[in-house]
Amino acid sequence: MAQLINVLVVDDSAFMRKVISDMIDKDVNMQVVGTARNGQEALIKRQTLKPDVITLDVEMPIMDGLDTLKELMKEAPVPVVMISSLTKEGAEQTLLAMEYGAVDFVAKTSGAISLDLHIIEKEIVKKVKLAYKANINQEIKTTHRPRKIVREERKESNNRQKKIIAIGTSTGGPKALKEVVTRLPKDIDAPIVIVQHMPKGFTQSLANRLNTLADIEVKEAADGDxxxxxxxxxxxxxxxxxxxxxxxxxxxxxxxxxARRGHRPSVDVLFESLATYVDLKKIAVIMTGMGSDGKVGLKSLKESGNCFAIAESMNTSIVFGMPKAAIEAKLIDEVIDLDQISDHIMRQV
Incomplete structure (x- = not known):
């Protein structure tokens, strides 16, 4: 990177501000241009320092991370990486932050004041760099309750065939999943299996959150379901x-x-397990995310036949890595903006 990435670190703990700042300053491509103790201070310093990326603590006094994030996103959005505690409440707040426009999050390893952050130093550095490149200005129409999708009449023979919808996503995925899952009708004639790259605990909160918003049932998978x-x-x-x-x-x-290429769960592993069932119609969807997870598994699905593959477009992907990898490998049947993916899924069901 030719240009230094300027970062504003926001955390109510002086210790955490120092630790995170040292991590970022160690990288030759980044520098901390300022720190803030709470949301109010962050909003003032954002105006004067004009950071490229902000790391934002979820839990702070005076003005917490969520309220700060809403203000940051109002006029001139800036890429934000949330720093969250590994608690149930922390996970729920972090998922709301993803909906409000945060690019990604890093989970503290030891609660609110983490004494072993060196374990996730690489993750913080990687995610700040990723946030700098992220597409945070994508426009998604979400002002109204999604309309019900009316299915076209199908031939009787087509209705008898069992189908499954398999979705893989990573960075930006919680927001993307909300758009797709909440637009699917309750009587959809197929199960949906989803891999979202997330740590333990956060996937349960994601499932609970989507379940409250969607007409279909959403749950964290259990062995034997x-x-x-x-x-x-x-x-x-x-x-x-x-x-x-x-x-x-x-x-x-x-x-x-x-882990497969650093991921557990892995989209490739899910897709490959489905490739063995040639009598089952697979609708595979790859959405926003860094890297190429899903490409290898999708190759297996396409080679086994009876698979229709959809990729989210660059236009709406927060990070276009995963969809791009599958598209460039010529494994995708349709490239679709996020708000149209559910319609195209239903055409195949």
Missing amino acids: LLRSGVAYIAPGGFHMIIKKVGQSYSIQLNQEE
Whole structure:
């Protein structure tokens, strides 16, 4: 990077401000241009310092991370990486932050004041750099309750074929999943299996959040779950999710085998497990995310046949890495803006 990335560090703990600042300043491509103790101070310093990226603590006095984020996103959005505690409340607040426009988050490893942040130093540096490049100005129409999708009449033979929708996503995924999942009708004739790159604990909060917003049921997947139409299953953080046939039904198996290219859960692992079932129609969807997870698994799905693949467009992807990798590999049937993905899924169901 030719240009230094200017970062504003916001945290109510002086210790955390120092630790995070030292991590960022160690990288030759970044520099901390200022720190703030709370949201009010952050909003003032944002105006004078004009940072490229802000790291923002979720829990702060005077003005917390969520209220600060809303203000930051009002007029001239700036890329924000949330720093969250590994608590149930912290996970819920972090997911709301993703909806409000934060690019990504880093989970503190030891609660509110983390004494072993060196463990996640690489993650903080990586995510700040990623946020700098992220597409935070994508326009998604979300002002009204999503309309019900009216399915076209299908031939009887097509209706008899079992179908499954498999979705893979990473950075920017919680916001993207909200747009897609809340637009699917309750009586959709297929189960939905989802891999979202997230740590343990956050996937449960994501499932709970989506379940309150969607017409379909959304749950964190459990080992042995039998797949049911109209239910979305989110792979738990720290576990691969594979699909196994049990009689005439399909079930979920979770394992903690080695991470695939740094990911567990892995989109590739999910897709590859589905590739063995040639009688099952697979609608595979790859959305916003860094890297190329999903490309190898999608290749297996396409080679086995009976698979229709959709990728989110560059226009709406917060990070275009995962969709781009699949598109460049010529594995995608349609490239679609985020607010149209659910319609295109339903055309295949």
